[in-house]
Amino acid sequence: MKITAVVVTYNRCELLKKGIESLRRQKRLEEIIVVNNGSIDGTADWLSCQSDLKVITQENVGGSGGFYTGIKAAYDDGADWIWCMDDDVFPRPDSLDHLLDEAQKYSYEQIGILSPRRIMDDKVFTHEFRRYDFSNPVGSMHAMKLTGDETKPTEIVGCDFEGPLISRAVVSKIGLPNKDLFIFCDDTDYCLRAHLAGFTLVYVPDAVMDKHKFFSGDSWTERNRKKKWKRYYQVRNEAYMNHHYGRNWAVRYLRSWIGAMGYVVPAIITMPFTRAWQPKDLMMLHRAYYDGINEQLGKR
Structure with missing residues (x-):
């Protein structure tokens, strides 16, 4: 059984180093693929010195384009399981073991994606959820979100691309992530497609990853x-x-x-008092909504 990790990185060399070291401690991991989305911070130089990594360098096509490339490469290399993550999460030494142990409880045709527990600033960080809601216009599409207090494996329908272990069967049946999303919702869309295809998705709280916290010292405006x-x-x-x-x-x-x-109103209210938003940003939000409902995707 071949297990391959796919890490997508962009201009976070120090975080990437920490993440790669955490992956090197995973006993059952056979291959690490790093997709470098055109970093200019020294990442390429560091990667060129790492003989145990398979490095793919491309222009910055966002997280979705990075995972598209990485998952395709892992699949083409014969991976049975593909472990996906950004460069700001760090799996603990037994994280992969717990994910694989949980996978063994299901048939290979049934289990599709297993998601770890993430810890940020000593608190559980969770976006996993148990139901999609595409009927209620005033509710979130992410219904029945997990609380973070779960102690046993829990079936879900959606998770982030921050540590999910994806079976080869999923890629064979539904294909690759939608690279035209660039960032945001590529993981939600991929999980939905796996769910609709009949695969089981499971949150595994014993599989732990630490997550870096950004902007901790910034003001609301910054x-x-x-x-x-x-x-x-x-x-x-x-x-x-x-x-x-x-x-x-x-x-x-x-x-x-x-x-x-939800962005326009706070922007209008705070614009006279802070530099967080400017009038041109309102047009950007309008364009975003217009492009979305017309399904016009791609890098902006």
């Missing part, structure tokens, strides 16, 4: 300024998901508009 460029993709891709999978008009159009207003 944090929002740094993350603002991501809001286009967040609003657009959620609008895409709601439009593509929504079961009624309200979900396909209204839910995403409400979500966009």
Whole structure:
């Protein structure tokens, strides 16, 4: 049984080093593929000195494009299990063992994706959820979210690309992640496709990964300024998901508009007092919503 890790990185060389060292301590891991999305911070130089890594360098096509490339490479190399993660999570030495042990409780045709528990700043960090909601326009598509207090393996329908162990059978049946999403919702979309294809997804709390915390010392204004460029993709891709999978008009159009207003209203209110948002950003949010409901994806 061949197990391959896929790590997508962009300009986080020091975090990448820490993550690779944590992967090297996984006893049952056979191969590590690093997809370097055009880093310019010394990552390429460091990777060139690592003889035990398979490195793929490409332009910055976002997390979705990185996982598309990495999962394809692992699958083409014959991996039976593909362990995906960004460069800001660090699996503990027995993390992979717990994921594989849980997988053995299911038939290979049934089990699709296993997700670890993530710890950030000594607290459980969880986005896993147990049901998709594409019917209620005023609710989240991520229904029945886990609390983080789970102590036993729990069936889920969605998780982040921060440590999921994906079976070869999933890739064979549903293909690769949607690379045109760039960032945000590529993991949600992929898990949904696996769920709709009949695979079981499981959250495994004994499989632990530590997650780096960003922006911990920033003010509200600085944090929002740094993350603002991501809001286009967040609003657009959620609008895409709601439009593509929504079961009624309200979900396909209204839910995403409400979500966009969650950024527009605070922006208008705080604009006179902070530098977090500027008038041009309102047009960016409008464009994001418009592109999403028209399913116009790709790198902006």
